[in-house]
Amino acid sequence: MASLLLRHAGTRTGVHRLPHHPPSLLRHRHPLSNAHLTTPSRQLHVRSVSILSGIGKLAGRTAGRGALGLGVGAGALTWAEWKVDGFKQNAVSTLSDINDRLGTAYDVASTSISSAFRSATEQGAETYDSISETASTLFAETAVGVEQRLSRLRERFREAFERDGTEEEPSEDTEAPPRKKGKKPQRDPAPAAAIAAAAAAALPIVVDAEEPSNDSNEDLMLLTRKLIEIRSILLSIGEEAGLTLPSIVVVGSQSSGKSSVLEAIVGREFLPKGDNMVTRRPIELTLIHTPATSSNPRPTTFAEFPSLGPGHITDFSLVQSTLVDLNLSVPASECVSDSPIQLRIHSPHVPDLSLVDLPGYVQVASMDQPEELKDKIAALCDKYIRSPNIILAVCAADVDLANSPALRAAKKVDPLGMRTIGVVTKMDLIEPAQGAAVLTNGRYPLALGYVGVVCRAAKHASSSRSLLRRNNPSDEEGALIGPIRAQEEAFFGGNGEAFSREGVMVGTDTLKKRLMHVLEESMASSLHSISNAVALELEEASYQFKVQYNDRAISAESYVAETLDQLKAKINALGKGFAKKDVRRLLKSFLDEQVLDLLASQYWVDSRTPELGSLANDRSISPDDLDVYWQRKLDALSSSLTKSGIGRASTQLVVDAIRARLATLAAEEPLLYHPDATERINATADAILRERFALTSDQVENSVKPFKYEVEVDRAEWEVGRLQSVDLLQRELGMCEAALGKIRDAVGGRKLRGAMEYVGEMDEKERRRRERRREGRAAGAEDWQADELDDTADPTRPAFNPALLAKAREAMFLSSRSSILRLRLLALKSRRCKAGPEQKAFCPEAFLNIVADKLSSTAVQFINIELLVEFFYQFPRDLDIRLSHNLEREEIVRFARENPVIAKHLALQERKEKLELVAEKLDSLVKLQRDKQQQQHGGRNRQDARRGLFGMF
Numbered sequence: 005m006a007s008l009l010l011r012h013a014g015t016r017t018g019v020h021r022l023p024h025h026p027p028s029l030l031r032h033r034h035p036l037s038n039a040h041l042t043t044p045s046r047q048l049h050v051r052s053v054s055i056l057s058g059i060g061k062l063a064g065r066t067a068g069r070g071a072l073g074l075g076v077g078a079g080a081l082t083w084a085e086w087k088v089d090g091f092k093q094n095a096v097s098t099l100s101d102i103n104d105r106l107g108t109a110y111d112v113a114s115t116s117i118s119s120a121f122r123s124a125t126e127q128g129a130e131t132y133d134s135i136s137e138t139a140s141t142l143f144a145e146t147a148v149g150v151e152q153r154l155s156r157l158r159e160r161f162r163e164a165f166e167r168d169g170t171e172e173e174p175s176e177d178t179e180a181p182p183r184k185k186g187k188k189p190q191r192d193p194a195p196a197a198a199i200a201a202a203a204a205a206a207l208p209i210v211v212d213a214e215e216p217s218n219d220s221n222e223d224l225m226l227l228t229r230k231l232i233e234i235r236s237i238l239l240s241i242g243e244e245a246g247l248t249l250p251s252i253v254v255v256g257s258q259s260s261g262k263s264s265v266l267e268a269i270v271g272r273e274f275l276p277k278g279d280n281m282v283t284r285r286p287i288e289l290t291l292i293h294t295p296a297t298s299s300n301p302r303p304t305t306f307a308e309f310p311s312l313g314p315g316h317i318t319d320f321s322l323v324q325s326t327l328v329d330l331n332l333s334v335p336a337s338e339c340v341s342d343s344p345i346q347l348r349i350h351s352p353h354v355p356d357l358s359l360v361d362l363p364g365y366v367q368v369a370s371m372d373q374p375e376e377l378k379d380k381i382a383a384l385c386d387k388y389i390r391s392p393n394i395i396l397a398v399c400a401a402d403v404d405l406a407n408s409p410a411l412r413a414a415k416k417v418d419p420l421g422m423r424t425i426g427v428v429t430k431m432d433l434i435e436p437a438q439g440a441a442v443l444t445n446g447r448y449p450l451a452l453g454y455v456g457v458v459c460r461a462a463k464h465a466s467s468s469r470s471l472l473r474r475n476n477p478s479d480e481e482g483a484l485i486g487p488i489r490a491q492e493e494a495f496f497g498g499n500g501e502a503f504s505r506e507g508v509m510v511g512t513d514t515l516k517k518r519l520m521h522v523l524e525e526s527m528a529s530s531l532h533s534i535s536n537a538v539a540l541e542l543e544e545a546s547y548q549f550k551v552q553y554n555d556r557a558i559s560a561e562s563y564v565a566e567t568l569d570q571l572k573a574k575i576n577a578l579g580k581g582f583a584k585k586d587v588r589r590l591l592k593s594f595l596d597e598q599v600l601d602l603l604a605s606q607y608w609v610d611s612r613t614p615e616l617g618s619l620a621n622d623r624s625i626s627p628d629d630l631d632v633y634w635q636r637k638l639d640a641l642s643s644s645l646t647k648s649g650i651g652r653a654s655t656q657l658v659v660d661a662i663r664a665r666l667a668t669l670a671a672e673e674p675l676l677y678h679p680d681a682t683e684r685i686n687a688t689a690d691a692i693l694r695e696r697f698a699l700t701s702d703q704v705e706n707s708v709k710p711f712k713y714e715v716e717v718d719r720a721e722w723e724v725g726r727l728q729s730v731d732l733l734q735r736e737l738g739m740c741e742a743a744l745g746k747i748r749d750a751v752g753g754r755k756l757r758g759a760m761e762y763v764g765e766m767d768e769k770e771r772r773r774r775e776r777r778r779e780g781r782a783a784g785a786e787d788w789q790a791d792e793l794d795d796t797a798d799p800t801r802p803a804f805n806p807a808l809l810a811k812a813r814e815a816m817f818l819s820s821r822s823s824i825l826r827l828r829l830l831a832l833k834s835r836r837c838k839a840g841p842e843q844k845a846f847c848p849e850a851f852l853n854i855v856a857d858k859l860s861s862t863a864v865q866f867i868n869i870e871l872l873v874e875f876f877y878q879f880p881r882d883l884d885i886r887l888s889h890n891l892e893r894e895e896i897v898r899f900a901r902e903n904p905v906i907a908k909h910l911a912l913q914e915r916k917e918k919l920e921l922v923a924e925k926l927d928s929l930v931k932l933q934r935d936k937q938q939q940q941h942g943g944r945n946r947q948d949a950r951r952g953l954f955g956m957f
């Protein structure tokens with residue numbers, strides 16, 4: 005754009021620039037879609053039977069059968085009370101034992117059932133109502149995965165009864181009353197069903213403490229592993245309720261031995277230790293069992309931090325120090341953070357488990373710990389111990405369980421202790437008999453029981469690490485496993501009478517197995533509900549993906565490639581804007597400005613210039629007759645134009661124009677969202693421009709060298725130059741008049757005229773004063789100073805404010821500039837100027853215009869070859885290298901996500917893909933489970949046909 009330049013009088017090169025407004029940069033707004041898409045309500049097919057309908061059916065069936073077969077009695081209430089009160093303390097352990105040990109389960113279950121049965125038969129149908137009510141209450145209390153658990157429990161009960169059936173034949177008549185003492189009672193399944201249902205509903209976790217067969221072990225590992233895998237995928241989707249699979253959460257007070265237990269499970273020392281509250285974030289630990297295979301007979305143990313990128317760490321001291329760093333990234337003032345650290349450990353020595361290590365409960369905060377520490381840790385633990393997670397409550401044996409904050413917190417969220425395992429550490433610090441009593445304590449019963457461990461020998465507590473290492477000098481995989489096992493065998497084996505009692509569980513190996521089974525059971529019981537939740541989420545994500553993106557899949561890579569293509573297309577278009585004619589126009593307008601500046605400073609302020617106009621009109625004067633003054637003036641101007649460093653200036657001009665165009669690209673799509681990439685693009689451009697600059701400017705300078713000595717002009721060129729300078733002067737005149745008009749409009753014509761007259765008078769007065777002073781000084785007069793009157797003291801002086809006077813002065817300048825321009829235009833249009841180049845001294849504007857034209861035409865050739873062609877060839881190629889070839893995958897993803905529209909698209913797409921993957925994995929697991937169940941049912945149905953009575957389960 006031609007700048008509005010009005011050349012000021014008074015300075016040689018002084019330029020008065022009227023305020024002008026740069027063209028506004030039109031930023032292209034990104035068409036962010038704000039459209040709200042409504043999701044139509046859709047029906048979800050819930051695979052599980054509704055809880056209430058399940059309860060209703062069961063209760064109805066139970067009551068119906070009771071009513072048919074039994075009388076009514078008052079003992080029902082007593083039984084029900086016993087059931088409710090005692091359930092928590094005795095029946096919980098009884099029922100869990102039913103599940104834990106199928107062998108002993110039947111005896112225990114049958115005792116409970118027979119007692120219920122006896123009461124029921126004696127007391128009649130009311131008993132059944134009470135039982136049903138108890139069952140229903142318990143159902144309602146723990147209504148999670150009812151149908152699943154019910155069917156499992158049905159199976160277990162059936163198995164238990166099946167075994168019993170081998171001892172006694174069931175009666176054909178299901179409704180007949182039980183036989184009296186001496187005869188084996190005939191079991192009506194109704195009370196058993198009620199208890200079974202109650203237990204099923206109340207028992208989210210059913211542990212089989214017996215060693216599973218190899219087959220079931222493999223299934224179990226497969227299921228757990230796959231569910232852990234699914235859990236990790238779900239975690240990466242988000243923490244939405246319903247989309248979480250259970251994990252084992254380790255809670256306990258500080259120094260209760262949590263880290264020691266976890267390390268004993270993993271067989272490696274890897275957790276942060278220290279007094280300065282080193283666990284400040286939850287550590288989500290995923291253990292992945294890597295069995296030896298023929299291709300990898302000795303798999304190594306390694307850890308990885310998914311958030312820190314891929315990398316297998318085999319040095320566990322590095323894992324430890326990394327955990328310390330990640331924990332300490334939470335400032336002490338913040339106490340704890342709920343942003344988890346994810347850690348995966350692959351090893352042939354670990355089972356498939358997912359565990360979460362949490363900061364230890366603070367019982368008494370030390371002086372330097374913030375007040376809110378205790379509450380913050382408790383809140384963090386509360387968040388993690390929610391259902392469906394399994395709580396691993398770690399308590400030290402030498403501290404009374406009544407004081408265990410872990411048990412207290414667990415009891416709040418799991419009052420029946422159905423998903424809490426107690427781990428009693430430091431068993432070596434108390435008497436064995438006392439230790440065994442702690443493990444079988446009835447005061448805080450847990451369905452999953454207590455396991456006693458010794459993870460650090462007391463006498464070696466301080467040097468245990470080195471001791472364990474010495475015991476295992478090769479520091480083999482699972483370095484802690486052997487020594488801890490030996491240590492526990494020595495301790496628990498050495499105190500056999502205390503610890504080999506029925507129901508006492510000890511040892512890290514037992515704990516590991518128990519955890520595996522508990523987790524597997526818990527995860528398996530979540531299978532249907534999670535499948536439904538995933539199906540629902542997937543349906544929603546697919547619908548949104550269809551509606552919002554018409555199922556168009558994108559990838560970060562494709563976005564980068566598209567962006568680069570767009571960018572290259574823009575650069576190509578930009579290159580087209582630098583065609584020779586465009587660059588020539590650019591250079592010419594730059595030189596025109598210079599010519600106008602030179603004319604303004606050398607001619608338009610020269611008082612003799614009007615005289616040059618009248619001389620031009622005098623036909624009697626030939627160019628040779630013209631005062632040499634004018635010829636010299638023109639030569640000086642021409643040479644200052646050609647010697648003004650045109651090479652450098654014109655190259656700089658083009659470079660600046662390229663950079664300015666690139667800056668506008670940065671404000672448009674696709675670069676709008678990518679400031680870092682824009683910086684890289686600019687750096688790439690600058691590097692090429694810098695490299696080409698010196699060569700180009702030298703070439704241009706050399707090419708214009710001849711014009712420094714002589715500029716030859718033919719007639720045709722002269723005429724073109726003359727007409728162009730007429731245009732130029734007319735434009736300048738137009739700008740002058742427009743500026744003058746603006747002032748007049750702002751001030752008002754009369755007021756401006758008055759102010760201009762006043763300024764004229766003042767100037768005249770000043771001129772006269774100066775003259776008098778000069779004359780006075782020349783005459784040696786002493787009193788010339790007396791003449792220096794202050795004009796402001798003049799009472800006749802009108803009240804013009806300084807701003808108005810400044811405007812008046814500007815208007816006067818513009819009007820005198822307009823007059824001279826009009827004169828010059830007349831001269832340029834005169835016969836003299838039309839005559840030809842030999843008249844150049846009369847028409848300097850036309851001549852200088854031709855010089856500027858020649859300079860720009862010559863310069864453009866070299867600027868094009870040396871700068872533009874090279875730049876527009878090299879630039880897209882360098883961008884390819886810098887923007888796509890050298891990018892890491894993470895950088896590509898980060899780049900794509902910078903664009904909010906793409907980030908949203910990718911997020912939904914990724915969510916949908918992950919949900920699809922999870923749904924697929926879950927489906928195969930559900931199928932596997934169903935096949936397994938069908939196999940079992942097949943076998944059982946045949947037996948049921950024989951058994952008859954229990955076919956209903």
Ligand SMILES: Nc1nc2c(ncn2[C@@H]2O[C@H](COP(=O)(O)OP(=O)(O)OP(=O)(O)O)[C@@H](O)[C@H]2O)c(=O)[nH]1
Nearest residue numbers: 258259260261262263264364430458459460461462
């Ligand atoms: N005697 C004995 N000492 C143990 C046993 N288990 C752990 N210790 C010691 O108890 C102390 C605390 O153990 P940690 O495993 O660090 O306890 P923690 O609960 O993780 O502690 P914080 O991380 O501070 O909450 C350490 O000195 C262990 O050596 C054990 O079975 N017997």
